[in-house]
Amino acid sequence: MTMHQSAGVSVDAMIEDLRKLVEVESPSRDVDALAASARAVAALVESRLGGRAVLVDSEAGPHVHWSGGGEPQVLVLGHHDTVFPLGTLARRPFTVEDGHATGPGVFDMLGGLVQAVHGLASLDDRSGVEILVTADEEVGSGSSRALIEERALACGAVLVFEGAADGGGLKTGRKGCGTFRVSVTGRASHAGLEPAAGVNALIEASHQVLRIAELGRPDIGTTVTPTVAAAGTLDNVVPAEATVVVDVRVESTAERERVESAFAALAPHLDGAEISVEGAVGRPPMPVEASAELFALAQRLLPGIEGSSVGGGSDGNFTAALGVPTLDGLGAVGGGAHADHEYLVIGAMAERANLVAGLVCAIRNAQEDERRSANGAP
Incomplete structure (x- = not known):
């Protein structure tokens, strides 16, 4: 079976969608703000991918879950809470200048969410794909961990859209x-x-x-x-x-x-x-072994891309600890996470969106090949 991918994503459309998410401030633990943010994420997913994005209520705020239908094969994982308090936007509004987008949460990790959605939108077939965007990653994922682990085990492969490592590399291990x-x-x-x-x-x-x-x-x-x-x-x-x-x-x-x-x-x-x-x-630690298979796919799709182990944690730590293949750092290229100088490199957005589309196709094809082999098909 061959998965089809249509060509091209619109950077202008991604920037506009990023603006919409950034301008709905989403500080961790502010349930009302996170409810508004979850609605904005759900609206973006539905408008670009179709179907229905379900809001999963929790004491930390709503998580957003979307499925492309069919047998689960790959989980696209992210979060919509940020570390910035209400009012940060007034002091540091969303801005596009000199090839960078700036504003609270552009790098960690709203830019990654937008790129993931637009990458998936370029696919003709989105079956087997699930998206889970949680509301409490920045404060430990206490209310979302069980759901993350459930969907990761059901899907069998996890792509995490936290910001890229320095220089745009992927995160193949985490402490x-x-x-x-x-x-x-x-x-x-x-x-x-x-x-x-x-x-x-x-x-x-x-x-x-x-x-x-x-x-x-x-x-x-x-x-x-x-x-x-x-x-x-x-x-x-x-x-x-x-x-x-x-x-x-x-x-x-x-x-x-x-x-x-x-x-x-x-x-x-x-x-x-x-x-x-x-x-x-x-x-728990995310060992490099957990990402080896998916990183090899990424290297074939984007020759020369590098991987590194980093000190920070993410929800990918949980999925990797279950033995589910997990690749992290697929989100925005940029820097300044949690800081006032946080930024996203606009010139890398299309490449990263296309990378997620390619990875989804490669993962589904690999899983299909495994099933055919297990059934004795040539």
């Missing part, structure tokens, strides 16, 4: 990542009259920070980085409470288990202090 919160409880006392009567939570937290920092193994890709700390109430009170937030990135399941066990084993240094730990490496 597992998580956040830990270490809470210290001491005992307050007057810092001048009887400091020894207290248990200084700040001093205890300082000991814990040094201990935690030693858990890092950068030589094998494990970083353990204390990022936020708070302690104390007044300058003449021995602090009774302190907290430390820690960012963790790992490349292997073994390191994930080691670090999680080490946090669980943290013990107080000072008599009378108490410690509690919350958190985990919530996104």
